[in-house]
Structures are given as structure tokens and as C-alpha cells.
Amino acid sequence: MIVGDKGPPPPPTITAMTSDAPPAAGLQAHGSLPVAPRLPVRRLRLVAEIGLFYLCLPLLYAHLIQTYRISLIVLMQPLLLALLAYLLWSRDFSLQREFSRGVSGRVVAGIIGLFVLVAGAISAWVSINEPGGFLSFPLYNTRMWLLVMVFYPLLSVLPQELAFRSFFFHRYGPLFGDRLWLLALVNGALFGFAHIIYGGPVSIILSGALGVLLAWRYARTRSLRAIWLEHALYGQMIFTVGLGRYFFTGVSTLQ
Incomplete structure (x- = not known):
């Protein structure tokens, strides 16, 4: 062993990765499946599945709601059960791991900061x-507004995120390779x-913009x-400021 004048070099330092650190470049667009499918x-x-689940199914639901006045809650139950069964059955996906991934204070601060700016602009x-519609929901139907504020995150937001982010990234993420933007x-x-079920362009445009933000956040x-x-x-902000009517099918007051 040769020893220099300055002594042996210090041991390498191992740095822990925080929860908000971006994944490796080669894995950014991937879900739980690490390799893109090679067979055409x-x-x-997989592309056909995307078309079936995320294009044809919303069109079918829109037709059933608008023509036959079937409640969205009734239509969503079998779909959510099938989605949950798939995620539980899949060997390379873990619901426990999905729910256990934390979020750093820096990410939360970024979420809150952006939300304050956007909510302020939309409110104005x-x-x-x-x-006439500004804050009409909490002012004139306070009880229903409180119910929406409490149950909307659990009964609406969580199923949507499992379907459009957790499942989509897990099942179809490898199709996009490293193209996170795509x-x-x-x-x-x-x-x-998917918000075509509400029968108007406002819900589609607002949801599309939010969807891009959420997909980017989840990928990172x-x-x-x-x-x-x-x-x-x-x-919750949309319902509070008076835009909730654009996200109502007109069939059930519980939607």
C-alpha cells in the first residue's frame, strides 16, 4: 500500500435523495414498468387500450348521462371496482407503496404558491x-358546500388520480420513454x-390545463x-368561486 503525504483519501459521501428530487432521466416518463414494450x-x-378507456368510455358515459339520465355515480362504480381490482392484482404495482410516498415541504410550498396565484386570478x-355567481354556493347553500368540501377530495379526487395518474403511468408510461413533456x-x-360528460367546453379546458399540471407533478x-x-x-376553489355548475351533469345533486 502506498501512502501519500496527505494521508488516505476520505471515504465517499452518500447523499440521500429527497422525495421531491426528480427521478433519473431515463426513468422520468416510466411508471412501475421500467422498460418500454419493444414488440409492435x-x-x-396499449395504444388501443388508451383509446378505449380514455376516449370511447367518456363518450359512452356522456351519451348515457345526457340521453338516459343515468347518474355518474352509478356509472362510475363498476369502473372503479375494476380499476381497484387491477391495481391490487398487478404484481409490479403496490397500492401501499403508492400511498406511502411522502411529499417534501418544498413541493407543498410550490403547490400552495401556484394555487394562490391561480385561485386569485380565477376569483378576480x-x-x-x-x-351573480361569485361565492353563491357557500353563501346560499352552505350546508351542501361544506359537504362538497369534505367529501369531494375522497370520493372524487382520489379515484380520478388513481385512474389518470397512478394507473396511467403504471400501465402506459413506458410508451413515452423519456419524453416527459409528451x-x-x-x-x-x-x-x-374525460370531462366531456358535463356537456360543455369550460370543464374540458379547465380540466385539461389542470391535468397537464398534475401529470407533470406526478412524473417529477x-x-x-x-x-x-x-x-x-x-x-374546491372551482366550486367555491361559482364555477361548479360547469362540473355538474344535472342528473344527481350528489355529483
């Missing part, structure tokens, strides 16, 4: 352009299109808690 047939089947726009755009567009943090919080904040 496999890729085509509604108060100027639709003054994944966020496609996921956000599909999320917006892999934290279901982070996007659950962020989605809930924006949804």
Missing part, C-alpha cells in the same frame, strides 16, 4: 364577469376530454399525496 403488437395494444375573473400533454388532454415527484392535495385545492 404490444405497443399497439369570476367576480368581474359573473358577479406524457404530461397526452395525460392532461385525456383528463380534459411520484407522490400520489402531492397530486391528491393539488387536485383537491383546485376543485
Whole structure:
């Protein structure tokens, strides 16, 4: 052993990765499946699944709601049960791991900061352009507003995030390789299109913009808690300021 004048070099330092650190570049667009499918047939089947689940199914639901006046809650129950069964059955996906991933204070601060800016801008726009509806929900139907504030994050936001972020990234993320921007755009567009069930462009546009943000956030943090919080904040704000009517099918007051 040769020893220099300055003594042996110090041992290497191991740095822990925080929960808000971005994943490795080669894994950014991937879900639980680490390798993109190579067989063309496999890729085509996954693309066909996306079209079936995220394009055809919303169109079918919109038709059933608007034509036959079937409640969205009734329509969603079998779909959510099937989704939950798949996630529980999948060998390379863990619901426990999905729920256990934390979110750092820096990520929460970023979520809150952006939300304050966006909520302020939307509130100002509604108060100027639709003054009659501004804050009408909490002021004139306080009890229902409180119920929405309490149960909306659990009964609406969580199932949506499991379907559009957890499941989508797990099942279809490998199709996008390292193109994180494309994944966020496609996921956000599909999320917006799913709101065609409400029968108007406002819900599609607002949801599409939020979907891109949530997809980007999830891709960077892999934290279901982070996007659950962020989605809930924006949804509660929409209902509070007076835009909730754009997210109502007209069939059931519970939607």
C-alpha cells in the first residue's frame, strides 16, 4: 500500500435523495414498468387500450348521462371496482407503496404558491364577469358546500388520480420513454376530454390545463399525496368561486 503525504483519501459521501428530487432521466416518463414494450403488437395494444378507456368510455358515459339520465355515480362504480381490482392484482404495482410516498415541504410550498396565484386570478375573473355567481354556493347553500368540501377530495379526487395518474403511468408510461413533456400533454388532454360528460367546453379546458399540471407533478415527484392535495385545492376553489355548475351533469345533486 502506498501512502501519500496527505494521508488516505476520505471515504465517499452518500447523499440521500429527497422525495421531491426528480427521478433519473431515463426513468422520468416510466411508471412501475421500467422498460418500454419493444414488440409492435404490444405497443399497439396499449395504444388501443388508451383509446378505449380514455376516449370511447367518456363518450359512452356522456351519451348515457345526457340521453338516459343515468347518474355518474352509478356509472362510475363498476369502473372503479375494476380499476381497484387491477391495481391490487398487478404484481409490479403496490397500492401501499403508492400511498406511502411522502411529499417534501418544498413541493407543498410550490403547490400552495401556484394555487394562490391561480385561485386569485380565477376569483378576480369570476367576480368581474359573473358577479351573480361569485361565492353563491357557500353563501346560499352552505350546508351542501361544506359537504362538497369534505367529501369531494375522497370520493372524487382520489379515484380520478388513481385512474389518470397512478394507473396511467403504471400501465402506459413506458410508451413515452423519456419524453416527459409528451406524457404530461397526452395525460392532461385525456383528463380534459374525460370531462366531456358535463356537456360543455369550460370543464374540458379547465380540466385539461389542470391535468397537464398534475401529470407533470406526478412524473417529477411520484407522490400520489402531492397530486391528491393539488387536485383537491383546485376543485374546491372551482366550486367555491361559482364555477361548479360547469362540473355538474344535472342528473344527481350528489355529483
